[in-house]
Amino acid sequence: MPKANPTQHRVLPRDLESLAAIGRFRMLKRAQLHRWMFAGLSETVVRRFIDRLEERGWLGAERLNRNGTQVVWCTVAGRDALVQEGIAKAEDLFPARGPVAIKDMAHTGAIVDAAIRLSELGRGGDWMVPAWDFQRRLGGRMRVIPDLLCLTRATEVRRGTALAVEVDLGGEPIASVLVPKTATLVSFLQPYAGSAVGILLLTVGDRRRQAIEQALRTAGLSLPIVVADLSQFTTGSVWTRRSDEKTPS
Numbered sequence: 001m002p003k004a005n006p007t008q009h010r011v012l013p014r015d016l017e018s019l020a021a022i023g024r025f026r027m028l029k030r031a032q033l034h035r036w037m038f039a040g041l042s043e044t045v046v047r048r049f050i051d052r053l054e055e056r057g058w059l060g061a062e063r064l065n066r067n068g069t070q071v072v073w074c075t076v077a078g079r080d081a082l083v084q085e086g087i088a089k090a091e092d093l094f095p096a097r098g099p100v101a102i103k104d105m106a107h108t109g110a111i112v113d114a115a116i117r118l119s120e121l122g123r124g125g126d127w128m129v130p131a132w133d134f135q136r137r138l139g140g141r142m143r144v145i146p147d148l149l150c151l152t153r154a155t156e157v158r159r160g161t162a163l164a165v166e167v168d169l170g171g172e173p174i175a176s177v178l179v180p181k182t183a184t185l186v187s188f189l190q191p192y193a194g195s196a197v198g199i200l201l202l203t204v205g206d207r208r209r210q211a212i213e214q215a216l217r218t219a220g221l222s223l224p225i226v227v228a229d230l231s232q233f234t235t236g237s238v239w240t241r242r243s244d245e246k247t248p249s
Contacts, residue, residue: 009052014038016087018049019058023074023082023093025112025130027100030070032109036116053078062099071099094132110167111147113234114202118150118165120236125150125161144184152195160195164188167230168203174215182216186223197223202230 018037022028028036034046050072053059058078063070074082079095082088100108111130118124127150134145146164154160164185172178182199189197201216203209206229213227 009048009055011052011056015049015053016082016085019053019074019078020082020088020093022059022072023079023088023095024128024133025108025115026094026096026132027071027073027108028112029109030072032112032116033072036119056081060096060098064099064105073099091137092133106169107147107167110169110202110230110234111165114165114167114200114230115148117234117236118148118163123150123163125152125163127151144181144188146185146188146199151192154195160192162189162192162195162197163200164198165200165202168201168208168212169230170204170208174208174212178212179215179219182225183219183221186221189223199223199225201225201227202233203227204230 014037018033021037022033030046030050033049034041034043038046038049050059050061050070054061056077058075058081059072060075061070061072073096074093075097076095079088079090079093082093083090099105115124115128115130118128129149129151131145131147134149138145147167148165150161150163150165152158152161166182166185168178172181182201185199189199201212203212209227209229216225216227
């Protein structure tokens with residue numbers, strides 16, 4: 001790691017872990033960072049973390065519309081520091097020069113919210129792989145990839161698991177787009193057939209959730225699929241499924 005300026009604040013082990021989470025998920029809102037990496041601690045702790053890493057050039061931060069939500073991202077220098085410290089591999093990180101485009105802001109934020117909630121539920125697995133990682137590794141060879149894939153390695157006493165997460169913000173027709181996309185996700189998960197496999201589809205509003213459930217039931221897809229309201233799921237107010245549905249365990 002580059003030699004630290006003696007006037008700089010000391011970097012803590014949690015700082016590197018938090019920076020790695022930001023780097024893997026492209027961008028986090030300050031509130032998401034607080035909930036995921038600094039749960040139970042004060043806003044002052046979060047602010048000092050941002051200040052320390054901004055000071056070193058490892059973290060970028062910006063308030064949307066100058067006085068709105070603060071977002072943070074891992075810089076190229078931050079990626080290099082994480083790699084040099086052995087915290088993460090370069091190919092697992094997404095260094096950036098600024099926030100995501102406004103058109104992608106809601107979707108990116110929803111994926112992060114889902115990842116945080118799955119971590120809180122103990123369903124994040126050993127790896128959580130966001131969509132951008134698949135896009136880079138597969139070079140556009142696949143038409144549909146999950147927004148998030150949670151993988152757990154198999155052991156002598158436990159099956160592996162693969163949970164694909166899709167975030168639907170309501171902008172796509174259900175029958176002509178969402179159902180075929182979900183069917184393609186089923187095919188995407190075939191290589192994990194030796195594991196406990198399932199799909200979690202997060203959508204907006206109870207009416208759309210029910211319509212999606214009905215459409216998927218009619219399609220008769222072969223994997224367990226849970227459809228949940230995005231807001232209720234990510235805020236932790238609900239985790240429900242029908243009695244005939246199972247999630248990987």
